[in-house]
Amino acid sequence: MKYIPKNTYISDKIKLLLIVLIFFVIGVHLISPQSTAGAVGFSVLVLMICRAFVFPRKWEKSIGELVKKASLEDIAHFAHLVSKYLPVLARKKKFLIVKDDYGYTIRDKWESEKKSFLRKFNYIPMSTEYYPGLDIDQQDSLIDALVNDYSQDNNVSTSYTEDMRPSEYEYYCSELLNDNGWQAKTTKATGDQGVDVLAERTGLKVAIQCKKYSNPVGNKAVQEVAAGKNYWDADIAVVVTNSTYTPSARTLATSLGVFLLHHEQLPYLLDIIEGALEVEN
Numbered sequence: 256m257k258y259i260p261k262n263t264y265i266s267d268k269i270k271l272l273l274i275v276l277i278f279f280v281i282g283v284h285l286i287s288p289q290s291t292a293g294a295v296g297f298s299v300l301v302l303m304i305c306r307a308f309v310f311p312r313k314w315e316k317s318i319g320e321l322v323k324k325a326s327l328e329d330i331a332h333f334a335h336l337v338s339k340y341l342p343v344l345a346r347k348k349k350f351l352i353v354k355d356d357y358g359y360t361i362r363d364k365w366e367s368e369k370k371s372f373l374r375k376f377n378y379i380p381m382s383t384e385y386y387p388g389l390d391i392d393q394q395d396s397l398i399d400a401l402v403n404d405y406s407q408d409n410n411v412s413t414s415y416t417e418d419m420r421p422s423e424y425e426y427y428c429s430e431l432l433n434d435n436g437w438q439a440k441t442t443k444a445t446g447d448q449g450v451d452v453l454a455e456r457t458g459l460k461v462a463i464q465c466k467k468y469s470n471p472v473g474n475k476a477v478q479e480v481a482a483g484k485n486y487w488d489a490d491i492a493v494v495v496t497n498s499t500y501t502p503s504a505r506t507l508a509t510s511l512g513v514f515l516l517h518h519e520q521l522p523y524l525l526d527i528i529e530g531a532l533e534v535e536n
Contacts, residue, residue: 258385259318265310272305318385325386332381333389334401341405344372348402349411350426353441364422364443369398415497415518424467425451428495428518435522437461442487449483456525462489465518466496472515473501481511491528495521 259267276298283294337344351364373394380388389397405411415427425441429452432439439454452463464480466472476494484492493514494500500508500515508515520527 258322258383258387259314261311261314261319264314264318265306268310268313269302269306272302276301321383321385325381325383329381329386329389330397333378333394333397336378337376337398337401340372340376341401342409342411344398345402345406345409345411347423349406350423350430353426353443369395372398419467421465421467424497424518425465428452428463428465428521429454431518431521432524436525448486449479450487450489453487453489454524459491459525459528460487460489461491461493461524461528462487463493463495466494466498468496468498471499471501471504472496473504474507477504477507477511477513477515481513493524 280291280294280298284291347368348365351362351368353361353364355361373391378389378394380390382388415424419427422443425443429439429441432452432454437454437456439452441452442448442450449464450462451465454461454463462480462484464476464483466476472494476496480492480494483489491514492512493516494508495516495518497518499517505515507513514527514531516524516527
């Protein structure tokens with residue numbers, strides 16, 4: 256069966272019916288002129304009923320049912336293929352949707368991530384002659400729905416993984432602090448100025464630069480976070496990495512009072528800071 260849009264289907268049927276009714280009215284007029292007005296009124300009523308109820312229902316029971324069935328099959332097929340990526344997508348959505356300083360939700364990075372995923376995924380819709388298949392906007396919306404359902408039924412892990420992008424690593428560090436008593440947020444929505452995460456607790460404000468590196472972190476990160484600490488009016492500057500630090504970075508950090516940590520130390524950040532301050536005093 257060839258696909259015909261509902262409005263087109265109804266219009267075509269109305270045209271055919273109108274021709275039939277015109278001949279009907281002409282026939283009544285030739286047989287009984289005094290009955291012409293009644294025939295016209297009856298024809299108008301028939302047209303109205305068919306346009307409002309009869310033809311829409313016929314479309315739904317024929318073409319509409321085929322479209323609905325094909326659409327459900329296409330959605331199910333898409334969901335099945337996407338299912339193995341949902342743990343990663345859910346984690347990315349959790350990290351990439353943030354709030355700015357005014358409390359507004361910023362979805363830009365998540366929207367960009369979805370588009371990037373769909374380009375690589377390159378889904379081929381299950382189109383038929385009566386169903387055009389899921390377009391890219393529908394696929395985009397389905398990703399959100401599938402991720403939301405997955406997140407409701409599963410604990411979305413904030414564990415460190417080697418395949419994290421640097422931007423995800425920043426959100427991971429922020430979440431790690433939030434899970435351990437800090438009020439932390441990334442600065443990407445407002446411009447970092449050498450600081451990726453701002454964390455506050457017990458009146459203490461900490462400026463943190465996060466470095467996901469495969470090599471040891473050098474002087475540049477220490478210099479940037481030291482400057483960023485002043486920009487953000489923070490009390491403490493910290494560099495966090497998954498890697499290690501060069502000897503020169505450690506020497507510079509000591510002279511500038513910058514803490515150099517591995518992300519596994521973040522749950523103990525307050526103890527580390529307080530311990531250092533006690534030694535100084």
